[in-house]
Amino acid sequence: MSIPQAKQMRRAYSFDEVAIVPGDATINPAMTEVGFRIDHLEFDLPIMAASMDAVVDPTFAAKFSEMGGLAVLNLEGVQTRYENPEEVLEELAVAPPDQATTLLQKAYSAPIKEHLIGQRVKEVKDFGGVCAVSATPANTKKFAPLAKDAGTDAFVVQSTVTSARHISYSEKGLILSDLVKNMAPTPIIVGNTVSFGACKELMETGIAAVQVGVGPGSACTSREVLGIGVPQVTATMDCAAARDQYYRESGRYVPIVTDGGIRSGGDFCKSIAAGADAVMLGSVLAACEEAPGRGHHWGMATPHADLPRGVRVPVGVDTTLSKVLHGPTSRTDGTENFVGALRTAMGMCGARTIRDFQKADMVIAPSIKTEGKQIQHAQG
Numbered sequence: 001m002s003i004p005q006a007k008q009m010r011r012a013y014s015f016d017e018v019a020i021v022p023g024d025a026t027i028n029p030a031m032t033e034v035g036f037r038i039d040h041l042e043f044d045l046p047i048m049a050a051s052m053d054a055v056v057d058p059t060f061a062a063k064f065s066e067m068g069g070l071a072v073l074n075l076e077g078v079q080t081r082y083e084n085p086e087e088v089l090e091e092l093a094v095a096p097p098d099q100a101t102t103l104l105q106k107a108y109s110a111p112i113k114e115h116l117i118g119q120r121v122k123e124v125k126d127f128g129g130v131c132a133v134s135a136t137p138a139n140t141k142k143f144a145p146l147a148k149d150a151g152t153d154a155f156v157v158q159s160t161v162t163s164a165r166h167i168s169y170s171e172k173g174l175i176l177s178d179l180v181k182n183m184a185p186t187p188i189i190v191g192n193t194v195s196f197g198a199c200k201e202l203m204e205t206g207i208a209a210v211q212v213g214v215g216p217g218s219a220c221t222s223r224e225v226l227g228i229g230v231p232q233v234t235a236t237m238d239c240a241a242a243r244d245q246y247y248r249e250s251g252r253y254v255p256i257v258t259d260g261g262i263r264s265g266g267d268f269c270k271s272i273a274a275g276a277d278a279v280m281l282g283s284v285l286a287a288c289e290e291a292p293g294r295g296h297h298w299g300m301a302t303p304h305a306d307l308p309r310g311v312r313v314p315v316g317v318d319t320t321l322s323k324v325l326h327g328p329t330s331r332t333d334g335t336e337n338f339v340g341a342l343r344t345a346m347g348m349c350g351a352r353t354i355r356d357f358q359k360a361d362m363v364i365a366p367s368i369k370t371e372g373k374q375i376q377h378a379q380g
Contacts, residue, residue, distance in 0.1 A: 012234035014216075015267040018274075019368040021361035023350035029343035033353045036070075036278045038255060039187035039208040041130065041153060044068030045325065045339060046278035046354060047268075048257060050217075051134040051156060052300060053077040054286045054293025057085070058120055060321075062129030063290055067325055072132045072156050072280075073120060074300060075143050078107060080116040085292075092312070093294035100296075100312040101303070108303035117143055118150035125151055132189070134158045137166070137174045144179065148186050154208075156189040160222055160301060160309070161214055163193070164201040176205035192259060194235035199242035203254045210254060211280060212239045216261030218283040219299040222309045232261045233274050233362075240275020240358065264334030265341025272342065273349075273360045284335065287315040288324060 036046035049056050049064050049071035056064075057079060061071040078085040088107050095103045117133075124131040134156035135143045144155050157179070166173055180188050191211025193199050202210050215222035215229035223229040230238075239256045247253050255277035262268055262279050271279045286297035295317045299310035319336060323329055327337030334341060351357035 012231045013364065014231035014233060015261065015263075015270050016369060017231075017364060017366045018233050018270060018362050019365040020270060020273045020345060020349065021363055022348045023360065025350035027347050027350050027352055029340075029347035031352060032343045032346040034339065034342055034346075036255070036354070038070075038154060038189065040185070041070070041187060043070055043130075046272070046276075046342075047325070047338065048072060048132075048259075048278060048280040049285050050259070050280050050282035051132075051158060052219075052282055052286070052298065053079065053085075053089070054297045055282055055291055057292040058123035058127060058129075060290050060292060061124045061131065062127030063321060064285075065124075065129035065131075067321060069325070070130060070132055070154070072134050073124065075117055075120075075133050075135045075147065076112060076139060076300070079120050080112045080114075081108070081110040083113075083116070089292055089294060092298075093296050095312075097312070100298075101308055104298060104303035104312065105305055105308070109305065112139075114143075114146060117146045121147055121150035121152045130154075132156060137162060140174050140179065144183055148183055152186060154187045154189060155183060156191070156211075158189075158191050158211065158300075161192060161228070162190055162202070163198050164205050176202070176207060180206040189257075191257070193239065194230040196238045196242045196245075199239040199256070200246050203243065203246045203252075204250075208254065209257060209277075210239060210243075211257045211259040212236055212276070213258060213260035213280075217259075217299055217310075218261075218263075218315075219297050219310045219313050220260065220301065221311060222301065225307065225309045232258060233270060236271055236274040236276050243275070265338050265345075266334050268338050269342055269345040270362070272354060272357050273345075273362055275358050277354060281338075283313065283315050284324060284338075285321070287317060287319055288321045289317055289319070290321045291317075 036043045045068040047069040051072035051074040056071045064071040131152045132154040187208035189209040257278045258271035258276040259280035283297045286293045298312040301309035323336045329336035349360040
């Protein structure tokens, strides 16, 4: 009897299934160092704001920069399709749930006005912010030079899945190594990916950072529509292994950014312990008073004309950017004071730096959030 050569699968883990092991030594959280670097750009916080229209506009980008992080402005959203995007954002915010996707599709069918690319970049810069902008691979060759000429500090090439080897009908598609050369000294960040091989190949093109995550975001339905994705802890660990292998081979350190699915300070800390150098936040920031979404959040694939892969989700407006990042807070669910949570967790693991914290032990612990918490759950 022959034995079938079946496809092999391995177990992958999400945030709720793992925990960080405290260290053998501890350190005062105030002594921890949580800075983040992309090429020559240095930031006080290892946090990026997602390039989603409900999260980032020029005003928000500048404010986020002032607080130590890096916000990414979507060059294919309402900010570059409309001279006055506020009117469109208001219409999208008040739309009934059953009409939201249709209205999003209509709003995003308006043509992109290329002069607004430079204008939005200059607005961020004029407000005193470090500016990062994003475009899909299909539009990068056209939009990247416009953003560079306007003075953007970083450029993000972003789609649901981006690889260094893309086959298309185009005679000469987007070649990342050429983009890196043509955009120098502007750093190129690329996402998204989840595997060791794809991540390492992206790094070998000369890019400055990689975003990790396919489908975990609260507004994204790619995993349901396409069946594609890898839970974030496993994806982060695999891409961190690629980063470290590439560093051993080349001597060049390329940071990875866990992008999506992070709902609390605990998820943030687990991302870093799994190997991330920084994280990208979306829905958490969309709930801030400073965000342009007016209490709603949607992803970049939500308004796709043929195959929407997202929904508009209500997040409310119940916090501020300062509270989310630095507190103080009276919440007990970890949705505010992310930086305080990171410093405290690093202290408990004896990790002075992010690189130290990446070495913390982790365990598979699916009951970590429920063990001994019956009274809490009974209270609702």
